[in-house]
Amino acid sequence: MVFPGADGVTSVPESHLPAGFLGGRRDGVKLLVVDRKGGAISSDIFMNLSEYINEGDLLVVNNSRIIKASLSAYFPRLGKYGDFNFGTSRKGGMVLAEPRPKELNRDLRANDEVQLIGPDVSAKLIRKHEEFERFWWIDPGVDGNNLMTVMKSYGKPITYSHVAFPVSEDEYLTEFSRVPGSVEPPSAGIPFTEEVLDDVEGAGAEIAELTLHCNLGSLEFFEFSKKERLLNEEYSIPGRTLRKMVETRSNGGRVIAVGTTVVRALESYALENSIDYREEGSYEGSTDIFIKRGFNFRAVDGLITGMHDGGSSHIDMISALVGPEMLQTAYGLAVQWGYLWHEFGDMTMIL
Incomplete structure (x- = not known):
């Protein structure tokens, strides 16, 4: 199967700016609706999301906030400037980071000094990541708490080339962003507005939260697929969310994940625990799960996500949920219908 945007095979229309920069509304993006059981594929506007929600459904959202x-x-030895994108992974005083632009990686060596501009801190490259050579373990030159302070004072959101110019942190925040920790945005929540949430609850559905802090995810096409694992990410699922899932399922409702991050957290939990877990408190865990075709979904019945x-x-996960043939058809129609890709683009709802 060849999907749009796969390794440059088919170009896709990209969203280069947040909706607000274009005079639009966050909830004014398109919504591709895929009925995986009935086979219907249709197009709508995200502000009409509640029309596809049933009474008794549960939407689970990620409340992680981007840092x-x-x-x-x-990079003194190279005489070049660039960016250092920091991940969430820590190991023995080292922090995972990625030098950008990616071409820098060809010439970097262990023990190279990196001068962080602004805080006047010198970091040092220690060694490349054990599996993903794009990433480096580094000595950041400051301890973890001070690194967070440095990023808050001098940092900027991680941004990639499809975004026309750097945008503020606020553009990546959602109605759910409460717990700082993601280095890349859990962007499926971006189109949700107060009006959309009111309509969803008015349709008789409930909203529950969990936290998964997104790690670096800028690997080139197929690099994660070849390893069949992702970088490790920490997550926390409140007991209330787990209880709501049990109640929803027992009453015939659907558990709908808002974003692939929510799928990874819930399905990772379900692989290790009974889904009828009802205790108070929260379940803390970590995951590097890679979901591909043939995966047995235990926790979620539907997904709201962007165009990938x-x-x-993400495509491997969606293909596992909806099937590669239907996904191929849906994405082909999305291209015909003028859908836009990436974090500020249009959305998909799979039920």
């Missing part, structure tokens, strides 16, 4: 994890940097490039881990 400004990209710092401008100077072929070759990404």
